Amino acid sequence: MVAGDGTSYGSTGLHKYIYEADTHKRISILGYQARKVSMKKDLKNEKRGGMYWKGTQAYPSVTQILSVIDKPTLRHWYGRQVFYAMLANPNLSEKQAMSAPYEISSKAKDRGSTVHSIVEAFENGNKVKLTSIPTEYRGYAKAFYRWVEQMKITILQHERTIFSEQHKYAGTLDLVVQMGEEKPPKLYVIDVKTGKDIYSEAFMQIAAYRAALAESKLNVQGVGVILLGKEGEYKFEAMEDTEVKFNGFLACKKIWEALNEEMLRKVAYFV
Numbered sequence: 001m002v003a004g005d006g007t008s009y010g011s012t013g014l015h016k017y018i019y020e021a022d023t024h025k026r027i028s029i030l031g032y033q034a035r036k037v038s039m040k041k042d043l044k045n046e047k048r049g050g051m052y053w054k055g056t057q058a059y060p061s062v063t064q065i066l067s068v069i070d071k072p073t074l075r076h077w078y079g080r081q082v083f084y085a086m087l088a089n090p091n092l093s094e095k096q097a098m099s100a101p102y103e104i105s106s107k108a109k110d111r112g113s114t115v116h117s118i119v120e121a122f123e124n125g126n127k128v129k130l131t132s133i134p135t136e137y138r139g140y141a142k143a144f145y146r147w148v149e150q151m152k153i154t155i156l157q158h159e160r161t162i163f164s165e166q167h168k169y170a171g172t173l174d175l176v177v178q179m180g181e182e183k184p185p186k187l188y189v190i191d192v193k194t195g196k197d198i199y200s201e202a203f204m205q206i207a208a209y210r211a212a213l214a215e216s217k218l219n220v221q222g223v224g225v226i227l228l229g230k231e232g233e234y235k236f237e238a239m240e241d242t243e244v245k246f247n248g249f250l251a252c253k254k255i256w257e258a259l260n261e262e263m264l265r266k267v268a269y270f271v
Contacts, residue, residue: 139230170212173209205249
C-alpha cells in the first residue's frame with residue numbers, strides 16, 4: 001500500500017468539468033455527461049437485459065457472466081449491514097432493515113461513477129484540482145494521480161466497449177495504458193476499483209477483455225487492477241499470464257448459459 005501525503009495538485013481546462021452535488025451527494029461532471037450524450041451511437045449504449053447488442057445479435061456482458069460466482073464475503077457483508085441497521089434503530093420494520101445494504105451499495109455506485117469521471121477528465125488532459133472535488137471523494141482522486149505518477153502511466157483508451165465474436169461476449173473495459181518507460185512500451189488492460197480489496201474474479205474479468213482485444217488485433221502484455229483508497233492510498237496488482245483466468249471465465253460462461261438457456265433461446269443466441 002502507498003500512503004497519501006496530502007500533495008496538492010494543479011489543474012488545466014477545468015471550465016469544461018463543473019461539479020454538482022445533489023441531496024444524495026452524487027457527483028456528476030457536467031462536461032463528461034455532455035460528452036456521454038454525444039456518444040449515443042457508441043455500441044456500449046446498446047445494452048439491455050445484461051447483454052450488449054449488435055442489431056439482433058446478443059452478447060452477454062462479462063460482468064453478467066461472472067455473476068454466477070458465489071460471493072460468500074458479500075453475503076456476510078449483507079447480513080452485517082442488516083444487523084447494524086437494527087442496532088442503530090430497533091424500531092425499523094423488516095423491509096427497512098433489509099433495504100439498508102442496498103442504500104450503502106447505491107452510495108458505492110455513486111462513488112465509482114464519480115471516480116470514473118475523474119479518470120475520464122484526466123485522460124482528456126484535465127487533472128482535476130483536488131480542492132474542487134468533494135472531500136469524501138478527494139482521496140480516491142489523489143490515489144489515482146499518485147498511481148499514474150509512480151507507475152509512469154500513459155492512458156491510451158478509456159471506457160472502450162469490446163466484443164468477442166469467437167466466444168460471443170462483450171464488455172466495457174476501464175483503461176488500456178502504457179506502463180513504465182520500457183522500449184518497446186508494455187500495454188496493460190486496467191480495471192479501476194474503489195471497494196474493499198482486489199478479488200480473484202477481477203482478473204477473470206480483465207482476462208476476458210484482453211482476449212477480446214486480441215481478436216481486434218490489439219495485443220497487450222498484461223492486465224492489472226488498481227484499488228483506490230479513500231485516504232489517498234492505493235493497491236495495485238498485475239499479471240501477464242492470464243490463460244488460467246480466461247479459462248475460468250469461459251467456464252463461468254458455460255454455467256451462465258445453462259442457467260439462462262430459455263432466455264437465450266428466445267433471443268436466438270445459440271443460432
